[in-house]
Amino acid sequence: MKFTDRIFEKYQSTWRKNHEHPFVKELGAGTLDSNKFRFYMIQDYLYLIDYSKLFALGAVKAPNLEVMTVFANLLYYTMNHEMALHRKYASRFGITEKELEEAKPSPVSLAYTHYMLAVAQNGSIAELAAAHFACAWSYWEIGCELAKIPGAKEHELYGDWVKMYSSEEFGQSAQWNLDLLNQLAEGKQESELLRLEEIFLNTTRFEYMFWDMAYHQQMWPTDEKVQL
Numbered sequence: 585m586k587f588t589d590r591i592f593e594k595y596q597s598t599w600r601k602n603h604e605h606p607f608v609k610e611l612g613a614g615t616l617d618s619n620k621f622r623f624y625m626i627q628d629y630l631y632l633i634d635y636s637k638l639f640a641l642g643a644v645k646a647p648n649l650e651v652m653t654v655f656a657n658l659l660y661y662t663m664n665h666e667m668a669l670h671r672k673y674a675s676r677f678g679i680t681e682k683e684l685e686e687a688k689p690s691p692v693s694l695a696y697t698h699y700m701l702a703v704a705q706n707g708s709i710a711e712l713a714a715a716h717f718a719c720a721w722s723y724w725e726i727g728c729e730l731a732k733i734p735g736a737k738e739h740e741l742y743g744d745w746v747k748m749y750s751s752e753e754f755g756q757s758a759q760w761n762l763d764l765l766n767q768l769a770e771g772k773q774e775s776e777l778l779r780l781e782e783i784f785l786n787t788t789r790f791e792y793m794f795w796d797m798a799y800h801q802q803m804w805p806t807d808e809k810v811q812l
């Protein structure tokens with residue numbers, strides 16, 4: 585049995601919670617408050633900067649050129665295609681690129697990206713692949729589900745998001761993630777597979793927290809800034 589089949593079988597109910605989150609549901613229905621989406625876009629842009637660093641670390645840790653090429657492709661795709669969507673939305677919202685890059689991460693964004701990067705820095709290459717799998721695959725599944733809703737792809741504000749995450753190119757990049765994880769998990773001992781499962785479960789739960797953070801526009805309890 586492939587490792588990804590095993591985790592989907594075991595953790596299906598936690599996995600599906602992301603698809604059912606009100607942020608996702610309302611985005612698909614076109615009823616999501618645009619302020620929530622604007623907040624999400626900024627936080628997600630910051631998230632993707634760190635997510636890209638994860639792929640760069642994957643290229644450094646890759647055991648061979650084939651795996652290194654997959655990480656290089658994922659890095660390229662994220663920075664040039666996925667993040668281009670966010671830059672386009674930012675300009676629609678009147679947010680400059682400078683403002684985007686200088687925005688501060690929320691506590692949940694910070695916890696999520698730091699967790700992923702800690703696994704990437706300290707863990708094996710298989711652990712690193714387990715840390716980004718839930719991110720890519722859940723967006724692909726959600727994108728495809730929302731694309732089936734009549735009018736979702738044509739929605740004036742959310743249509744581009746739905747089109748992006750249900751596109752063939754995004755599907756191909758998600759498939760790279762899945763194949764890579766299965767390849768790297770092959771032949772591992774049970775104790776190592778359980779460690780990969782734990783990482784998958786944690787990142788799946790972080791995905792839920794990220795939707796929730798955006799839905800409630802959660803920042804820090806005080807808005808104090810670093811003082812000069």
Ligand SMILES: Cc1ncc(CN)c(N)n1
Pocket residue numbers: 628631632666719720723791794
């Ligand atoms: C939080 C999050 N997770 C996953 C993805 C899809 N790369 C994303 N854009 N943002």
